[in-house]
Amino acid sequence: MNAKELYNLNNETGEYKPTGVYYCTNCNHVGYTKEIAEQCCTPTLCKCGKEVKKYWTVCEECSSRITKQRELKKFNDNHKYTNEEYDDEIFIDDDFYENIEYYLEYIYEDNPENTIEDIYAYTAIHEKYSVNVDNVLEIINEWVTDDMEDPELVELNGFDELREALEKFNNAQTGYVIRVNEKEGVLYTKEFLEKLIKEIK
Secondary structure (H helix, E strand, C coil): CCEEEEEEECCCCCCEEEEEEEEECCCCCECCCHHHHHHCCCCCECCCCCECCCCCCCCHHHHHHHHHHHHHHHHHHCEEEEHHHCCCCEEECCEEECCHHHHHHHHHCCCCCCCCCCEEEEEEEEEECCCCHHHHHHHHHHHHHCCCCCHHHCCCCCHHHHHHHHHHHHHHCCCEEEEEEEEEEEEECHHHHHHHHHHHC
């Protein structure tokens, strides 16, 4: 917007010569060509016609819609259970719930006016606490040899013993973490949820 050309000063003659490079007088961003500099602070429009944020290519509304479409496609590709076929631990929008009833009580008990729609959830998996032995050994090796001019000259001993100790550490663990299993989607339909809410009440 309001692009102007940059000039180069010749210290010997005191003359200014055009450089062929332009900048935006609004924000001083160099655009290299007049066309680019002119468009610098000109609002960018989304395909839907709405103005978008600087450095964005789509508006927030379209971005949200595209994200939901991608998430729905991912879900449909991994849809495994529907309604009563699954009544166990689930993840909804990255949040963990013991089951769908617990989610409904949490969401609708204090806010009964919430609109009921289909819910797309994922099952949960239990993973035992453990460390990745190979990664630990690799990190140790890189940490020691990273600043060496010739890493091949460095000889580290005891890796077999360390591996054995880490494997014993993993085997000794009894705790676990609960993670989302995005390979198993659960669809709870609006009709099923409305019936379930009545039963809960």
